[in-house]
Amino acid sequence: MTARFTLHGIYLSGPTYKVGLALALAGEPFDYDHVNLRAGQHKSPEFLAKNRFGQVPCLTDTSNGRNLCQSASILEYVADKTGKFGGATLEERIAAREWMFWVWDKLAAPVYRTRGAKAGFRTFDEATLQMYAAEATAALSFLDKALAGRDWLVGEAPTIADIDVYGVVHYVGEAGFDLAPYPNLTAWVARMRALPGFGDPADILPPETRAAA
Numbered sequence: 001m002t003a004r005f006t007l008h009g010i011y012l013s014g015p016t017y018k019v020g021l022a023l024a025l026a027g028e029p030f031d032y033d034h035v036n037l038r039a040g041q042h043k044s045p046e047f048l049a050k051n052r053f054g055q056v057p058c059l060t061d062t063s064n065g066r067n068l069c070q071s072a073s074i075l076e077y078v079a080d081k082t083g084k085f086g087g088a089t090l091e092e093r094i095a096a097r098e099w100m101f102w103v104w105d106k107l108a109a110p111v112y113r114t115r116g117a118k119a120g121f122r123t124f125d126e127a128t129l130q131m132y133a134a135e136a137t138a139a140l141s142f143l144d145k146a147l148a149g150r151d152w153l154v155g156e157a158p159t160i161a162d163i164d165v166y167g168v169v170h171y172v173g174e175a176g177f178d179l180a181p182y183p184n185l186t187a188w189v190a191r192m193r194a195l196p197g198f199g200d201p202a203d204i205l206p207p208e209t210r211a212a213a
């Protein structure tokens with residue numbers, strides 16, 4: 001049987017992982033379409049017709065033909081359609097959205113870009129790398145304080161804010177930063193990893209196109 005959702009992405013992509021993780025945690029099987037960025041597939045007319053920004057991830061909802069883009073926006077859609085992780089009240093939904101804007105603003109760039117540099121995909125001069133290290137440290141420290149005395153970023157249960165932020169925090173080690181100085185954040189990471197359905201990128205994103213199991 002064809003799955004309701006098709007995730008278009010690449011296994012190395014943090015934003016693609018966030019969406020795959022949200023679907024996995026929601027218990028929603030999905031078909032997976034490997035987009036070959038090296039070959040420029042994300043700039044092909046067929047792909048641009050799905051995502052005008054020419055980026056992964058993209059999520060197709062085959063029940064209505066919608067193609068969704070921008071990982072945080074996709075998480076809101078998944079929460080809306082599955083009824084999971086969206087937040088219990090309007091206040092929680094607003095707070096979740098605020099966290100998702102915050103993480104892209106303050107943590108995603110320094111972590112993802114430094115990780116890209118470590119893996120040899122990106123090149124930055126030393127001053128830029130130092131700036132990213134300072135930004136990552138400030139944002140991780142902020143997150144650690146925000147998690148003091150609470151289990152989840154918003155309300156009393158995990159939301160797409162946690163999934164979205166986890167989708168960046170997961171790569172902190174690969175970027176060469178350390179979570180050890182942040183006990184609240186480290187405990188939250190353990191809670192995320194204990195959620196039913198949780199998987200690492202390698203569990204969730206295959207290196208090739210694959211139908212839902």
Ligand SMILES: N[C@@H](CCC(=O)N[C@@H](CS)C(=O)NCC(=O)O)C(=O)O
Binds near residue numbers: 012015042057071
């Ligand atoms: N803000 C976007 C960022 C997506 C993004 O940066 N995707 C990268 C792969 S991780 C990509 O497609 N890069 C190719 C490009 O931008 O041309 C999101 O959250 O979905």
